Amino acid sequence: MVSDAFKSFRHQHLFEKAGAETRITDIFDYTSPLGLLGTLANKLFLEHYMTRLLTKRNQVLKAYAETGKWNEVLQITKRLQQGV
Template identity: 55%
Template sequence: MDESVTWRARHFGVYQTLTSRITDFNNPIFFADEMVSGAFRSFRHEHHFIDSEGVTIMTDIFEYRSPMGILGLLADKLFLKKYMTKLLVERNSIVKEFAESGKGKELLTGKNTNGSNFKR
């Protein structure tokens, strides 16, 4: 709760920096992060986890408001909603791969699955 992360990424050929903070947390079933600073007018990203017969299912709810008033609304209609949906699907695919392959545990523990250490 209240931890934050800042990252820099290139979208539409422009580097952007975004900071989000964990604003809601109910371990192990839910957390939400909200933008503190960045290109959006606002965003809230909820992560819901359920156990279904030993398999974890994650559901994302991503709500955002674009900047620039009517121009932002137009951007949403023309391309931004589709772009953000694709971005989240791709990111979740990577999260799934790390979780199921053991790579995620390696990142958390600093050890490869064969027991050797690696640097983060």
């Protein structure tokens, strides 16, 4: 992100082998601007919103990875790169 609504923002993905599967852990660290107002916004809605957003995103990624839908995305990306 070049500019955003956060004072600071860091999002990491950690991948760990778990038997025949891969465990992905999101580490999401941010600081809201506006001092006390930002802290209040975090507690009232932002933490819950971001948790739901990352959970849903990870469910979609898991579905694509495990069903082969990733190949559809790859084909679309190739067509876009070729200008088709």
